[in-house]
Amino acid sequence: MAVPKGYAGNAAIIDLTQQKAQVVPIDKFWKEYDIDPRLWLGGDGFITKILWKDFPKAIDPLGPENEIIVAPGPWTGTAAPQAGRAMLGCISPETGGFSSGSFGWYFPTILKYAGYDILIIRGKASSPVYVFIDDQEITFRDAAHLWGKETGETVKTIRGELGERYEGEIRVLSTSIAGEHLVKYAVACGDATSCPGRSGGGTVMGSKNLKAVAVRGTGEIPIHDPIGLLEASYKAVKWFLAEEPTVKLWKEHGATTDLSVVANWPLQGDPLVENRKAADFPHLNNAGCLNCHAPCYHWLQIKEGKYAGLRQLGGHMTFLTTGLRNLGIDDFNDWIYYERLMQELALDPASFSMAFSFAVDLFVKGIITTDDTDGLTLRRGDAELIWDVARRVAHRDGKLGNLLADGVSEMAKKLGKEAEAIMPQTVKGKPSIQRDAKLQALMWSFGALTSNRGGDWLRLHNTWELAFLPENRDTYPKYIGKTFAHEYCTKKR
Incomplete structure (x- = not known):
């Protein structure tokens, strides 16, 4: 079949073991995987078909046979509103099954501009590397000097060494310390900003000695009717901004708008959440993924305390709910730093907070003691203690760091029936995010x-x-x- 408009036209298949890259025309790739784009579209659809064909039986998620798949959709990078995102998929280190996560900012669009609808990474490099996709040229570069760096420094270093003429055009998907140390719930992070959370993609990157993928794209996406798409997009955005009741709130407060929901319908017996509202948050201004008209990202700034002046692009409700209910953090400034720390270390905030909260319960009940926590007295509400534990987990430092790094299901399994009896709810081995x-x-x-x-x-x-x-x-x-x-x-x- 002819390739429909909206697709960039290629799939990139990268073999880290051999350090070889293959660019396959997208129609040939679809035929190999029996993909009808009219049914599977892109994103999760493509990822599902690829994983289903490539892994008919269980595999070791940390083995070289696992794959990292990045798939934007046919609208990504076009004038269509809210369409600046992609999916990242793999076999999950936390569950052993299918996993994917959504991310945005600019990497998905630039990947399309480079000419790719699908990116598949296989194998394992013998030493740390990063991959540079420069339109149709794909190269492998040493990343030994990047190993141990957090996401922000990784992005800055890669952009700097690729040259000034590229600096403003390079987008980077990287992992960080948690991924390098194979924390089961480590994430990948796009431009140190947008992370496909809960996917375990950062862990799989670390298992492959893959620090990052950098991309530069200068091409165009073919559109059947460019003027028609622009007109339809304009009408949709006009209606969206005028009629959708939540857009005004999101433009003003980003994803922290969810606090208004919690305030309207407070969780019974949850004093940390009641009477909170988005307007109390220290917002500077909003910022969205490419072509987003209701941005969930906002620039936030810590006003006082140890980290005063720190700016963070975020404010997602996952950080707020996990910070409040699982960690007992009730200070806005600490929330902001919590989000920054999770992104820099590449830790999934939901899985980390559930592991920490579970550890506190185990400690209170005497199932674990200071012998198991490297001398720490575990408790909720102590921000500096939580930051310390997060860094230990990311580095798999000591008994406590190693215990929490494998997630709540493995924690309970290691500790026995008493721990299993009070383990948080899990589905397929992954702890459930707590919402009202x-x-x-x-x-x-x-x-x-x-x-x-x-x-x-x-x-x-x-x-x-x-x-x-x-x-x-x-x-x-x-x-x-x-x-x-x-x-x-x-x-x-």
Whole structure:
């Protein structure tokens, strides 16, 4: 079949063991994998087909046979609104099964401009390397000097050494210290900003001695009707900005808008969350992924304390909920630093916070002692203690660092039945992200229980924007009642 418009036209297959790269025309690649783009489109669709064909039986996720797959979609890099993202997939080190995560910022679009709809990385390098994709030229470069660097310094160093003429055009997908030390829930991170969380991609990169992938793309994406796409996109954005009730809040406060939801429907017995609102957050200005008109990213700045002046592009609710409910962090400045630290170390905040919270419970019940924690007294709410533990986990430093680095399921398995009895809820071996069930009704819980990557809602979102606005406190229960929610979920408190 002819290649539909919107696709860049190629798949890049990289063999780290042989340090060879193959550029395959996308229609030939589709034929090999029996992919009909009209059905599978791109992103998760392509990743699912590739993993299903390549791994009919279980494999060692940390073995060289595992693959890292990056797949944008046909709209990525076009004028279509909200279409600046890609999926990263692999066999998960945390679950042993399918895993993928979404990320944005600029790497997905520049990968398309370089000419690729799919990037597959296989094998294992004999020593640390990074891959540089410069349009149709793919080279392998030594990364020994990058090993041990955090994400921000990695991006800065790669851009600097590739030359000034490239510096503003280079986008970097990298792992950090947690990935290098094979923490089971390490993430990859795009430009030290947007990370495909919960995918374990950073761990797989570390297992392959792959520090980063840098890309520069100068090509164009073929469009069947460019003027028609622009007109349709303009109409969609115009409606979106005028009619969608949550957009104004997101433009003002980013993903911290979710705090307004929690304030409207506070989790019973959760004083850390009640009466919080997005307007209290120290926002500077918003910033979105390419072509995003309702950015969840915002520039935040720590106003006081040890890290005063530090700026962080973020504010995602995952950091807020895990920081509040799992770690007991109730200071806005500490939240900001928590997000920065997780990104720099390439730790998944949900899995780390659940592992830490589980360790605190184990410590309180005497299942583990200071002999197991390298002398630390574990407790929630102590930010500096939590930062210390996070660094130990990223480096697999000591007994405690190694224990938490494998995640809650492995922790419980190692410690025995007493630990298993109080282990947090997991799906496919991955701990579930804690959200308020009253907001999402049964659909949220059902999504978490059936998620193909385990432990969270993945891409399942029922309509919940009604809950964002105080005036909808009366209409929202009527809506979630239609989803067969229990009376408890609709009762105001």
